[in-house]
Amino acid sequence: MISQANSNAAEAPQRLLDARDYKTLALSALGGTLEFYDFVIYVFFATVLSALFFPVDMPDWLRQLQTFGIFAAGYLARPLGGIVIAHFGDRLGRKRMFSLSIFLMAAPTLVIGLLPTYAAIGVAAPLLLLAMRILQGAAIGGEMPGAWVFVAEHVPSQRYGLGVGTLTAGITGGILLGSLVAVAINAHFSAEQIHDHAWRIPFILGGVFGLVSVYLRRFLHETPVFKELAQRRRQDAELPIKTVLRDHRGAALYVGLLTWVLSAAIVVVVLYTPTYLQKVHHVPATLALQANCLATLTLTLGCILVGWATDRFGTRAVMLVGWAGLFASSYLFYTSLPGNSASLVWQYGLVGLFVGTIATVPIAGVRAFPAAVRFSGLSFAYNMSYAIFGGLTPIVLTVWLQRAPLAPAHYVGAVAILGALLALLPLAHRGHGMREAAAGATMPR
Structure with a gap:
């Protein structure tokens, strides 16, 4: 079967990205930018929200902990939303769920911007904030895997890494947009x-932007891989998630561990560090956010660079270099704090560039599952892992920092080592022909 797949791949016409591919990438990346902005803007105003949505006589550290607890609730809701949306994505089509997820994100974001505070309605305020974060988490749980699958199944195989990397850059662009708005x-x-x-x-703007993105996604087309599956009637009566748990447990574990690495890089370096700089090193909010903008910009560029490099040099080599770079640059950054303004900004930007290695996670993760259960498999593994590690990481760091000021460096360094070890496993080296996978074959690369 492998040799046959290789033969088919060799016979398949090698094409470059065409106008339709660029349109798909542009609309998908723009939608991902706006939706992820809606999800992460919360963390840029965590300090303000902690003062507005909890009693004023509560200790500051406890208010901060509860605020990040509500932030974590968004992650804990991801698996359920991801499983449900992915189930129908494998059954009814990628495009429908791709559009639905962004609508489910935009509405709660708009509501958060209109919520009364603790001073107005008491304990109902944090409870309503919690409910909106749960809805946001359910929406993002379907958006991220859905976006990666959607683009991976559209672009030509020899541009697979660049396509997924560009989309990941668009998604991380949502963090950059949030950082710029906060500045x-x-x-x-x-x-x-x-x-x-x-x-x-920023919350009201996010809700409006999200609704615009819902409209823009009407112009996307269903993926050719899903159309082939529908024509071949490959989907049977069995639930896709049941097939994943029975036949693809190894792939699910692998993607889950990769997601742990991704979540640490994003949550610690990009989302948590601005608050860390202000609280622990007393860096002015404006400087912390400006440095974060640069780091997020280099992260976005890094994702594109990593995607291009995987097409040229292979996923394994890029993962090894990228995670090693993250290990070294993160320790350089955190051990040099607070430093001066110039050193803080450029060192933060360097770490952000290596955080771009996270683009290898969807590049390896999408192709880990066959097409019939790809959406469900990726969504289950990614969201379960992110719910555990992404959601709990800010809480763990908040407690850990009471004992170790370098807790963020130690955490990022440890998972960077894990990422390098995962690069040595066979799934990091698997081929990426989406149509070959649709036919049931996988090619080693």
Whole structure:
């Protein structure tokens, strides 16, 4: 079967990205940017939200812990939303669920921007905030795997890495957009104005942007791989998730461990560190957010670079170099804090560049599962792992920091080593022909 797949791959016409591919990439990446912005904007205003949605007489560290607990709830809701959306994505088509997920994100984001605070309605305020975060988590649980599968099944196989890397860059662009909005809010409004009303602006904007993205996704087309599956009637009566748990446990474990590495890189370096800089090293909020903007920009560029490099040099080599670079650059950054403004900014930017290695996670993860259960398999493994590690990481670090100021460096360093070890396993080296996988074959590469 392997030799036959290799023969088919050799006979398949090698094409470059065409206008339809670029349209798919652009609309998918834009939608991912806006949806991930909606999900992460919360963390950029965590300090403000902790003061507004909890009692004023509560200790600051406890308010911060509860605020990050609500942040974690969004991650804990991801598996359920991801499994349900992925189930119908494997059954009814990628495009329908791809559009639904962003609508389910936009509405709660808009509601958060309109919520009354603790001073107005008491304990109902944090409970409503928690409910909206749960809905956001369910939506993002279907969006991320769905976006990767959608693009992976559209682009030509020899541009597979670049396509998935570009989409991942678009998704991380949502973090950059959130960081830029946070910088703008802090630059144009005083602390009193932000606490009074300006904190609502980024959430209301996110809700409106999300609804625009729902409309734009109407112009996308169903993936050719799903059309082939429908024509061949490959989907049977069995639940896709049941097939994953019975026949693809190894792939699910592998993707889950890769996701742990991804979650540490994103949650610690990009989302948690601005608050860490302000709370532990007393870096001014404006400087912390400006440095974070640069790091997120280099992360976005890094994802594209990593995607291109995997097509040229192979996934394994890129993973080994990228995770080793993350290990070294993260220790350089965290051990040099607070430093001066220039060193903080450029070292943070260097770490962000190596965080771009996270693009190898969907590159390896999408092709780990056959097409008939690809959406469900990737979604289950990715979201279960992110719920555990991504959701609990800010809480663990908040407690760990009471004993070890370098807790973020130790955590990122440990998972970078894990990423390098995972690069040595066979699944990191598997071929990426989406149509070959649709026919049931996988090619070693």
